[in-house]
Amino acid sequence: MRNLMTYLVLSSTILFVSACQKEAPEQAAPSSTSAQAAQHAPADAVPGSHEDWCGEHQVPESMCTRCNPSLVAAFKATGDWCEAHGLPKSQCLTCDPTLKIERPPQKKGH
Numbered sequence: 130m131r132n133l134m135t136y137l138v139l140s141s142t143i144l145f146v147s148a149c150q151k152e153a154p155e156q157a158a159p160s161s162t163s164a165q166a167a168q169h170a171p172a173d174a175v176p177g178s179h180e181d182w183c184g185e186h187q188v189p190e191s192m193c194t195r196c197n198p199s200l201v202a203a204f205k206a207t208g209d210w211c212e213a214h215g216l217p218k219s220q221c222l223t224c225d226p227t228l229k230i231e232r233p234p235q236k237k238g239h
């Protein structure tokens with residue numbers, strides 16, 4: 130019985146130590162999944178609002194063809210499409226480096 134207890138204590142100590150060693154580097158550099166989640170708009174964000182923003186691509190999330198490829202057809206239909214770069218012309222910084230897509234300001238006074 131005593132041997133079993135020692136074994137349990139030892140194995141749980143080893144688990145604890147290895148868990149700590151595993152977690153340490155993740156704390157220093159946040160995992161890409163959590164960083165991405167913070168950069169993208171929540172599913173219930175209102176289009177055109179401050180929350181509706183894709184931090185990864187610096188465009189409104191509701192207009193981000195890189196996050197939502199189903200939007201491509203709509204941009205092509207309105208002629209707002211850069212075939213060369215696979216982006217809406219209104220978002221193609223390669224064709225127009227002066228292009229500035231500003232994030233809508235956060236609403237205040239709720």
Ligand SMILES: [Zn+2]
Nearest residue numbers: 183186193196
């Ligand atoms: Zn995006």
Ligand SMILES: [Zn+2]
Nearest residue numbers: 211214221224
């Ligand atoms: Zn382009």
